[in-house]
Amino acid sequence: MIHTQLYIDGQWQAPVAGGKRAILSPADETVIAQAAEGTRDDARLAIAAARRAFDGPWRDSTIRERAKLLNKIAELIDRDAENLARLESLNTGKTITESRTDMGDIAATFRYFAGLVASESGAVNEAPHHVISRTLREPVGVCGLITPWNYPLLQAAWKIAPALGAGNTVIVKPSNLTPLTTHRFAELLAELDLPEGVFNLVTGGAEVGAELAENHDVDLVSFTGGAYAGESIMKAATGNFKRIGLELGGKNPNIVFADADLDTAVDYALNAAFFHAGQVCSAGSRLMVEDAIYDEFIARLAERLPRIVIGNGFHAETQMGPVQSAAQHEKILKLVQMGVAEGARLVHGGKRPEGAVYEKGFWLEPTLLADVSAGMKIAKEEIFGPVITAERFTSEEQVLRLANDTPYGLAAAVWTKDLDKANRMSRALRFGTVWVNDYHPYFPEAPWGGYKASGIGRELSRIGLDEYTELKHSYINLAPKPMGWFGA
Ligand code: NAD
Numbered sequence: 001m002i003h004t005q006l007y008i009d010g011q012w013q014a015p016v017a018g019g020k021r022a023i024l025s026p027a028d029e030t031v032i033a034q035a036a037e038g039t040r041d042d043a044r045l046a047i048a049a050a051r052r053a054f055d056g057p058w059r060d061s062t063i064r065e066r067a068k069l070l071n072k073i074a075e076l077i078d079r080d081a082e083n084l085a086r087l088e089s090l091n092t093g094k095t096i097t098e099s100r101t102d103m104g105d106i107a108a109t110f111r112y113f114a115g116l117v118a119s120e121s122g123a124v125n126e127a128p129h130h131v132i133s134r135t136l137r138e139p140v141g142v143c144g145l146i147t148p149w150n151y152p153l154l155q156a157a158w159k160i161a162p163a164l165g166a167g168n169t170v171i172v173k174p175s176n177l178t179p180l181t182t183h184r185f186a187e188l189l190a191e192l193d194l195p196e197g198v199f200n201l202v203t204g205g206a207e208v209g210a211e212l213a214e215n216h217d218v219d220l221v222s223f224t225g226g227a228y229a230g231e232s233i234m235k236a237a238t239g240n241f242k243r244i245g246l247e248l249g250g251k252n253p254n255i256v257f258a259d260a261d262l263d264t265a266v267d268y269a270l271n272a273a274f275f276h277a278g279q280v281c282s283a284g285s286r287l288m289v290e291d292a293i294y295d296e297f298i299a300r301l302a303e304r305l306p307r308i309v310i311g312n313g314f315h316a317e318t319q320m321g322p323v324q325s326a327a328q329h330e331k332i333l334k335l336v337q338m339g340v341a342e343g344a345r346l347v348h349g350g351k352r353p354e355g356a357v358y359e360k361g362f363w364l365e366p367t368l369l370a371d372v373s374a375g376m377k378i379a380k381e382e383i384f385g386p387v388i389t390a391e392r393f394t395s396e397e398q399v400l401r402l403a404n405d406t407p408y409g410l411a412a413a414v415w416t417k418d419l420d421k422a423n424r425m426s427r428a429l430r431f432g433t434v435w436v437n438d439y440h441p442y443f444p445e446a447p448w449g450g451y452k453a454s455g456i457g458r459e460l461s462r463i464g465l466d467e468y469t470e471l472k473h474s475y476i477n478l479a480p481k482p483m484g485w486f487g488a
Contacts, residue, residue: 002033004183004203006042009049010196016041019204021176026093026322027312027361033091035179038204043171043211046200050142050169051217053197058169063120066165069192070114073161076188077107084181088153089313091180093321093362094276096314105444106157109460112444116465117165122474130479137469139167140243141219144212146233147182148225149175149324150279150384155224155247156182158448158459164199166468168220171200171212175225177325179203209233216240220468223247224281227453234456245457245467247281247449249382250410253403254284254439255425257396258292260415264437266300269388272413272439274308274366277323278386281454282411284439285383287390288399294392298347298370301388305348308366311357322362323385329362332385336367339378339389344369349386374402382408396421404430409451413439432458 002023005012019037024030077084085099092099120137127133145159152174163170174182186201202208206229213221213236222245223233230246237244254272256265272284289297311318323329336350349367352358364386372379372389379389393399403412412431416422422436432450435441442448442460449458457467482488 001031002180004033004035004179006036006038006046006203007186007190007199007201008042008046009052009200010190010194012190015039015204016045023091023177023180024325025090025361026324029360029362033180035176035183036203037176038202038208040207040211042202042204043173043208044215046171046202047142047144047212047215047217049197050171050200051197053195054139054141054169056197057195058167058198061167063117066167067114067118069194070110070117070161070165072192073188074107074110074114076191077103077110080184080188081107084153084184086314087184088181089321091178092149092152092276092324094313095318095321098276099313102151102154106154109154109157109444110161112460113161113165113465116462127475130477132474132476132478134474136472136474137166137466138472140468140470141168142217143168143170143468144209144215144218144221145170145172146209146212146221146223146225147172147174149178150276150281152178153181153185156185158464159222159224160199162459162465163222163468166465168468169198169200171202171218173202173204173208173212176203176205210236213237214239218242220244222457222467230455243467245459246455247459248410248453248455249384249408250281250283250450250454251286251380251382251406251408252282252284252411252413252431253286253288253429254413255288255393255399255403255415256290256293256297257414257416257418257421258290259417260293260437261417262293262297262300265415266297266304268413268415268439269297269301270304270308270366273388274320274386275440277320277364279323279328279384280440282433282440283384284411284413285388286379286403287388288393288403289390290399291392291394294390298368298390301368301390302347305366305368310353310363310365320366320386323364324362326362328385329364332364332383332387335378335381335383335385336369336387339369339372339376342376342378343371343373344376344378344389345371374405380406396425400425400428404428407453410449410454411435
């Protein structure tokens with residue numbers, strides 16, 4: 001049994017109120033850990049420690065030291081990648097192959113930001129000879145980093161790497177459903193000789209996140225999660241006008257034109273929607289297929305769905321694991337039922353798979369709801385589970401209008417061999433990422449984030465580092481003398 005603690009001011013400690021939370025395996029509901037459940041009091045201690053560290057020794061850290069730190073973290077992730085991957089699969093239920101990919105991406109993220117930080121330099125501006133004018137990038141200060149349960153350590157890495165690299169101090173708050181890999185990450189950082197208070201971990205629920213959002217000693221909150229919490233963080237942040245970054249949900253159209261390579265588009269439609277059991281903010285859960293190939297597309301999916309191997313993420317043959325929690329399981333089933341009540345056709349799934357191994361745990365069959373129309377609730381709401389809703393369209397103009405008619409704007413994909421159409425669609429779709437003839441790839445070098453209600457700001461890329469910096473104009477007059485504007 002794993003027991004976790006909080007990491008505050010360079011010390012491992014129990015929560016002030018002694019709180020604990022049982023962490024369940026989503027595969028069989030066994031208790032795999034007792035995690036420290038912090039409260040506002042613990043968040044305040046961590047904020048104070050982060051403040052002291054920011055106002056103290058960390059302020060003088062150099063970009064070379066910080067780039068070295070990020071590279072060292074990447075080495076530690078590589079060293080412990082297999083253990084971290086196993087822990088991630090244990091806690092989230094995702095397949096071990098997916099978790100191994102996550103760990104590779106996490107190390108790459110730290111290395112990418114190490115390189116970027118190392119190349120940082122201010123700019124010297126054109127100015128009179130007796131003046132030195134510089135544009136400088138400085139850290140924002142104390143950063144609260146709040147992460148969700150679907151990609152626990154990956155989402156944390158996207159925030160921690162640029163935040164520390166830019167010279168900030170951090171308090172990390174993972175989801176209290178999936179704190180284990182972030183806790184293990186804190187153990188790795190404790191191996192390094194970071195000044196106390198630079199990195200703090202406070203596990204716990206919404207109240208810890210709310211304290212980070214409200215506390216005036218926090219200068220920036222970066223949050224990945226749902227719209228409901230995002231809204232409350234945005235409101236709370238007005239208290240001291242702290243900087244916010246929000247990575248929220250999505251309802252992502254996967255648009256297939258009749259001229260697409262059908263075999264590939266069908267194959268990717270499965271990957272887009274069922275990777276990590278659909279618990280991906282950019283999941284291609286809203287399938288939109290052109291009229292001429294719609295029936296064949298649905299038939300081909302119907303043939304593939306029963307062949308998807310659902311099971312324990314540690315088994316080599318498993319292609320899809322369970323969903324994260326009982327609450328999520330119930331929510332997804334309700335949305336599927338609502339879809340059927342609205343008139344959608346249930347082609348496959350919509351229930352717990354049969355068999356003794358699926359009686360415990362949060363299992364769902366991969367589900368296909370066909371003949372969905374844009375007005376239905378299931379075509380609008382984020383389902384965040386292994387469910388495809390399929391709509392038929394008849395023209396480019398129509399599908400563009402329907403795809404953009406959503407409050408979200410995270411990701412979209414287009415399948416066509418017509419490059420002109422691909423280009424038109426990429427430009428016209430109002431989403432932060434638009435893939436053509438592919439689904440899901442992202443790179444640390446490219447920005448990630450959403451239009452509209454999918455968020456504010458961007459992670460990864462140069463912009464993802466800039467989000468953790470303040471810009472300063474430094475003006476030094478080397479030869480001051482009276483100006484005489486108001487006479488002698
Ligand atoms: P959630 O909003 O319930 O929780 C996210 C985090 O916020 C957790 O750590 C939680 O404890 C904390 N939290 C909850 N209420 C809070 C509050 N009022 N104040 C401060 N913190 C609070 O989200 P979730 O269920 O963990 O994650 C699923 C959601 O995350 C989905 O909507 C998904 O689309 C989104 N997501 C988005 C991205 C992206 O890059 N845009 C990536 C992953 C997940």
